[in-house]
Amino acid sequence: xxxxxxxxxxxxxxxxxxxxxxxxxxxxxxxxxxxxxxxxxxxxxxxxxxxxxxxxxxxxxxxxxxxxxxxxxxxxxxxxxxxxxxxxxxxxxxxxxxxxxxxxxxxxxxxxxxxxxxxxxxxxxxxxxxxxxxxxxxxxxxxxxxxxxxxxxxxxxxxxxxxxxxxxxxxxxxxxxxxxxxxxxxxxxxxxxxxxxxxxxxxxxxxxxxxxxxxxxxxxxxxxxxxxxxxxxxxxxxxxxxxxxxxxxxxxxxxxxxxxxxxxxxxxxxxxxxxxxxxxxxxxxxxxxxxxxxxxxxxxxxxxx
Amino acid sequence: xxxxxxxxxxxxxxxxxxxxxxxxxxxxxxxxxxxxxxxxxxxxxxxxxxxxxxxxxxxxxxxxxxxxxxxxxxxxxxxxxxxxxxxxxxxxxxxxxxxxxxxxxxxxxxxxxxxxxxxxxxxxxxxxxxxxxxxxx
Amino acid sequence: xxxxxxxxxxxxxxxxxxxxxxxxxxxxxxxxxxxxxxxxxxxxxxxxxxxxxxxxxxxxxxxxxxxxxxxxxxxxxxxxxxxxxxxxxxxxxxxxxxxxxxxxxxxxxxxxxxxxxxxxxxxxxxxxxxxxxxxxxxxxxxxxxxxxxxxxxxxxxxxxxxxxxxxxxxxxxxxxxxxxxxxxxxxxxxxxxxxxxxxxxxxxxxxxxxxxxxxxxxxxxxxxxxxxxxxxxxxxxxxxxxxxxxxxxxxxxxxxxxxxxxxxxxxxxxxxxxxxxxxxxxxxxxxxxxxxxxxxxxxxxxxxxxxxxxxxxxxxxxxxxxxxxxxxxxxxxxxxxxxxxxxxxxxxxxxxxxxxxxxxxxxxxxxxxxxxxxxxxxxxxxxxxxxxxxxx
Amino acid sequence: xxxxxxxxxxxxxxxxxxxxxxxxxxxxxxxxxxxxxxxxxxxxxxxxxxxxxxxxxxxxxxxxxxxxxxxxxxxxxxxxxxxxxxxxxxxxxxxxxxxxxxxxxxxxxxxxxxxxxxxxxxxxxxxxxxxxxxxxxxxxxxx
Numbered sequence: 001x002x003x004x005x006x007x008x009x010x011x012x013x014x015x016x017x018x019x020x021x022x023x024x025x026x027x028x029x030x031x032x033x034x035x036x037x038x039x040x041x042x043x044x045x046x047x048x049x050x051x052x053x054x055x056x057x058x059x060x061x062x063x064x065x066x067x068x069x070x071x072x073x074x075x076x077x078x079x080x081x082x083x084x085x086x087x088x089x090x091x092x093x094x095x096x097x098x099x100x101x102x103x104x105x106x107x108x109x110x111x112x113x114x115x116x117x118x119x120x121x122x123x124x125x126x127x128x129x130x131x132x133x134x135x136x137x138x139x140x141x142x143x144x145x146x147x148x149x150x151x152x153x154x155x156x157x158x159x160x161x162x163x164x165x166x167x168x169x170x171x172x173x174x175x176x177x178x179x180x181x182x183x184x185x186x187x188x189x190x191x192x193x194x195x196x197x198x199x200x201x202x203x204x205x206x207x208x209x210x211x212x213x214x215x216x217x218x219x220x221x222x223x224x225x226x227x228x229x230x231x232x233x234x235x236x237x238x239x240x241x242x243x244x245x246x247x248x249x250x251x252x253x254x255x256x257x258x259x260x261x262x263x264x265x266x267x268x269x270x271x272x273x274x275x276x277x278x279x280x281x282x283x284x285x286x287x288x289x290x291x292x293x294x295x296x297x298x299x300x301x302x303x304x305x
Numbered sequence: 306x307x308x309x310x311x312x313x314x315x316x317x318x319x320x321x322x323x324x325x326x327x328x329x330x331x332x333x334x335x336x337x338x339x340x341x342x343x344x345x346x347x348x349x350x351x352x353x354x355x356x357x358x359x360x361x362x363x364x365x366x367x368x369x370x371x372x373x374x375x376x377x378x379x380x381x382x383x384x385x386x387x388x389x390x391x392x393x394x395x396x397x398x399x400x401x402x403x404x405x406x407x408x409x410x411x412x413x414x415x416x417x418x419x420x421x422x423x424x425x426x427x428x429x430x431x432x433x434x435x436x437x438x439x440x441x442x
Numbered sequence: 443x444x445x446x447x448x449x450x451x452x453x454x455x456x457x458x459x460x461x462x463x464x465x466x467x468x469x470x471x472x473x474x475x476x477x478x479x480x481x482x483x484x485x486x487x488x489x490x491x492x493x494x495x496x497x498x499x500x501x502x503x504x505x506x507x508x509x510x511x512x513x514x515x516x517x518x519x520x521x522x523x524x525x526x527x528x529x530x531x532x533x534x535x536x537x538x539x540x541x542x543x544x545x546x547x548x549x550x551x552x553x554x555x556x557x558x559x560x561x562x563x564x565x566x567x568x569x570x571x572x573x574x575x576x577x578x579x580x581x582x583x584x585x586x587x588x589x590x591x592x593x594x595x596x597x598x599x600x601x602x603x604x605x606x607x608x609x610x611x612x613x614x615x616x617x618x619x620x621x622x623x624x625x626x627x628x629x630x631x632x633x634x635x636x637x638x639x640x641x642x643x644x645x646x647x648x649x650x651x652x653x654x655x656x657x658x659x660x661x662x663x664x665x666x667x668x669x670x671x672x673x674x675x676x677x678x679x680x681x682x683x684x685x686x687x688x689x690x691x692x693x694x695x696x697x698x699x700x701x702x703x704x705x706x707x708x709x710x711x712x713x714x715x716x717x718x719x720x721x722x723x724x725x726x727x728x729x730x731x732x733x734x735x736x737x738x739x740x741x742x743x744x745x746x747x748x749x750x751x752x753x754x755x756x757x758x759x760x761x762x763x764x765x766x767x768x769x770x771x772x773x774x775x776x777x778x779x780x781x782x783x784x785x786x787x788x789x790x791x792x793x794x795x796x797x798x799x800x801x802x803x804x805x806x807x808x809x810x811x812x813x814x815x816x817x818x819x820x821x822x823x824x825x826x827x828x829x830x831x832x833x834x
Numbered sequence: 835x836x837x838x839x840x841x842x843x844x845x846x847x848x849x850x851x852x853x854x855x856x857x858x859x860x861x862x863x864x865x866x867x868x869x870x871x872x873x874x875x876x877x878x879x880x881x882x883x884x885x886x887x888x889x890x891x892x893x894x895x896x897x898x899x900x901x902x903x904x905x906x907x908x909x910x911x912x913x914x915x916x917x918x919x920x921x922x923x924x925x926x927x928x929x930x931x932x933x934x935x936x937x938x939x940x941x942x943x944x945x946x947x948x949x950x951x952x953x954x955x956x957x958x959x960x961x962x963x964x965x966x967x968x969x970x971x972x973x974x975x976x977x
Contacts, residue, residue, distance in 0.1 A: 031345070034562070035343070035345060037563055038340065038562065038563055038565075038566035038567065039340040039566060039567070039570055040339075040340050040343040040345060040346075040566065041343050041345075041346045042343075042345060042346065043345050043346065043348055044346070044348070046315075047315075047316065047348050050312045050315045050316040050348060051316045051318075051348070053308070053312040053316075054309075054312040054313050054315075054316045054359070057308075057309040057312065057313075058359070058383050059383040059384055060383075061356060061381070061383055201560045201561070201562075202560070202632060204560060217354075218353075218354045218356065219354075219356055220356060220357075221356040221357060221383045222383060225356075225357060272562070272563050273563060274560075274561065274632050275556070275559035275560050275561035275564075275630075275632055275633050275636055276559055276560025276561070276636075277632070277635070277636070278636065278780055278783065279780070280780065281635060281636075324480070325480060325481040325482065325483050326481070326506075327503045327504060327505055327506045327509075328505055328506035328507055329503075329506025329507075329509070329587045329588060330506070331506070332506055332507065332550065332587065333586075333587070335569075336569065336573075339553075339565075339566055339569035339570060339573075340566055340569065340570040340573075341570065341573045365481075366483060368479075368480070368481070368482055368483060368960075369959065369960040369962075369963065370479045370480050370482065370958075370959070370960040371480040371481075374480070399503075400488070400496075400499070400500055400503070401483045401484070401488065403488060403491065404483055404484035404487055404488055405484055405487055405969045405974075405976065406482050406483060406484045406958075406959065406969075407483060407484070424503070424588060425506065425586075425587055425588065427586060478957065478958065479956075479957060479958040479959060479960070482958040482959065484969065486943075486970065487969050487970060522854070522855075522858065649880075649882070650930060650931045650932070651931045651932055652882050652883055652884070652930065652931070652932030665882075665904040667907075670904050670905070670906070670907040671857060671907030671908075672907075731854075732854070732860070733854075733858070734858055734900070734909050734911070736909075743884070743902075745884050745885055745900065747885075747887050747898070747900065749889060757889070757891075758887065758889045760885065760887035760898075762884060762885035766885075766935065766936075767932060770931070770932075770934065770935055
């Protein structure tokens with residue numbers, strides 16, 4: 001494998017360019033579907049690109065009291081970790097045999113770094129509302145990480161204890177993990193966790209516009225804001241793919257797209273048919289409902305179901 | 306026309322400032338978001354923070370207590386930003402200009418780009434005003 | 443261990459600028475400081491400088507949502523002072539207008555409440571069904587808002603016979619929508635979890651603060667000006683006052699939804715019973731005296747006191763809007779709940795509400811808190827929760 | 835409704851009653867008895883304080899306490915008169931919380947001091963408003 005292909009994979013497909021362009025397209029789809037549910041027409045397809053372009057060219061304001069380096073670095077951190085995790089997920093979906101030992105853990109870490117970027121940026125801006133948002137984001141992170149890991153564990157155990165995304169995908173050549181009790185549990189758990197990771201209703205507590213304005217991203221403008229928005233857009237593209245890789249691998253591109261949009265639609269529908277939870281309710285949900293539920297899944301998978 | 310202005314024209318994010326208004330302009334601004342008028346078609350979004358805004362929709366008259374806060378919101382908005390005065394109160398104080406607590410319309414304190422008169426202006430008029438403001442660029 | 447979360451004048455969803463200082467510990471509100479006056483325009487100062495005809499327009503612009511209630515209360519105050527008798531048909535038209543305004547206002551609140559809990563679909567749907575009501579207003583009075591319908595001695599526009607079937611059709615549609623919302627809200631477990639037992643205002647406290655309207659009726663205080671002191675044509679019509687005992691946000695939502703249905707009932711009866719005839723009496727002169735006018739606005743009792751001078755302008759005009767009493771009660775209702783609940787509770791009295799101010803204060807009773815302290819606090823809290831969780 | 839009026843008449847002998855119509859009653863009483871009558875109406879009879887009005891008249895500053903009897907729909911307006919220079923009235927904010935804000939408002943717009951009010955600070959006007967200017971007084975000429 002020469003350097004050019006690596007660069008190609010990293011920067012063009014399935015890396016940076018692919019993620020950015022299709023991620024933004026998905027935000028358009030999200031907005032459009034939401035608008036249709038709300039009996040509106042919704043934005044035209046090129047809207048996210050224009051928004052992005054406009055943000056790139058706007059002034060970046062750094063609040064006086066903030067720590068300048070952290071404030072500007074945080075969006076970059078979020079964005080880069082989103083890109084890396086997205087690239088890895090799509091790369092292993094394409095070439096499952098090239099996966100390396102422990103890559104799931106790497107993906108897990110990079111996915112966690114995205115909200116950490118949000119928290120860092122919000123905390124460095126020294127705005128009490130952002131602070132409140134950061135605090136909520138932190139609590140939410142602690143809330144959903146545990147069920148997330150348990151859900152991952154289900155797939156890992158099913159694949160014979162291999163901590164390799166490629167192995168997991170290949171182990172499902174005959175039968176997807178989804179078609180078992182534990183697989184189903186894992187699927188549902190991941191769906192809720194992804195909702196929280198994306199910051200969508202009912203778990204958009206950290207960015208609750210009506211309570212704490214825009215929460216974590218309150219003080220951001222211009223390019224930094226665009227990077228945060230892009231990080232979220234890329235997550236929107238890569239998380240359903242991760243779910244597919246873990247539980248429901250597709251044989252062809254066509255079936256991948258169908259599965260992808262099915263999951264995407266579930267996420268958008270959930271966003272539009274629920275009110276926002278309170279932070280304590282969300283934590284209760286993750287720890288006392290989803291946590292034991294995913295542990296049940298682990299027990300089931302250990303007993304071979 | 307530069308690409309910057311082109312993008313700005315197609316995606317104006319507005320922040321809504323109401324000093325001392327009677328709500329009606331504010332309601333009509335919100336009504337412009339809702340299914341019958343749906344300004345998201347044109348890429349107009351109402352945002353929660355002045356930092357994200359390209360245009361300020363200002364309503365109502367300014368009174369002594371709200372003046373410093375209005376100025377602060379204006380200063381916090383990244384430039385270039387448009388200021389659109391919605392409603393007769395925002396344009397010229399309407400029937401409140403004799404009051405002891407009113408310090409004047411918005412254009413006394415910062416430049417206003419477009420005036421939309423009416424008490425309240427209809428949502429169509431507000432959309433037309435925003436479009437006019439953009440074509441001024 | 444305290445910090446201040448400002449909820450104050452400027453926000454996309456705000457209507458009137460008021461400024462609430464939430465003093466919080468972690469996520470829990472321990473004290474609420476209400477600071478109003480960002481919307482003070484001096485109506486009471488301007489009113490004696492204007493003629494009675496002009497004041498009707500002036501009081502209309504107190505609030506854009508109650509823009510029928512204030513003029514109605516004002517003209518009733520002047521009619522009370524001058525003993526003017528209003529023709530029967532005008533009373534019915536006033537009632538119809540008043541109830542239409544109530545439906546439009548309650549739908550508006552429902553939409554905003556949906557938005558406050560992050561449920562934008564409810565917002566959009568509620569506002570979609572609100573538009574037909576505004577269409578009726580536009581058809582009858584010529585304006586979507588600020589109807590300019592009430593004048594001393596009667597009303598300005600008549601409801602024509604050919605308009606009645608159109609209004610009835612729209613009411614049918616709105617009635618269906620109201621039932622849909624009622625079912626949707628009472629069936630959704632997540633909405634119930636967010637609204638139930640939040641911002642409870644007990645009956646004694648409600649009486650002490652003198653709250654009015656749906657806020658009082660949701661706390662079990664059975665008051666309604668329309669029944670207690672009938673104005674317009676309310677004593678000629680059959681309808682019920684909706685009262686709930688719980689006092690939480692859910693009860694307030696239920697009161698408003700069921701009131702919409704009552705309003706539809708009232709309008710239907712009015713349209714049927716409305717007699718033919720004049721819509722205004724000629725008013726020659728307003729003698730010296732004083733009068734009190736009250737009307738049940740969507741948010742509660744509107745009170746106007748007018749002291750007339752014998753000339754064409756009053757000496758004193760006192761206005762009391764319902765939110766004046768209701769907002770004060772938040773100082774009790776918000777304490778002890780989380781920030782998310784406080785925002786909802788503030789919204790639940792349907793004040794002319796607003797949020798989010800951009801003045802940053804971290805304050806303790808004595809010492810100023812740095813940002814690191816708050817972060818540390820938050821970490822401690824999460825650590826505590828973690829420990830709690832690990833035990834299980 | 836008549837019963838409450840007779841009860842008031844029996845208890846407060848010097849009260850002057852003006853009956854505008856049967857649902858609008860205006861009662862005039864000396865300002866030193868306002869706490870007593872407010873306590874009687876609110877605590878004993880369960881009337882709701884709707885609002886207070888301050889009027890600057892020739893005789894002095896009139897303060898009207900509008901009590902609403904929701905069972906009969908009657909308004910009992912208690913009228914007291916205080917002098918124009920350095921007016922002082924006893925507060926009733928400890929009797930009903932409803933009067934807390936309106937007393938602050940009358941204090942800042944008309945300059946009537948409510949003796950015993952715990953939190954007498956400006957409600958509507960800004961912090962830098964000159965405290966000796968009262969916009970609702972007849973001699974107000976702007977700041």
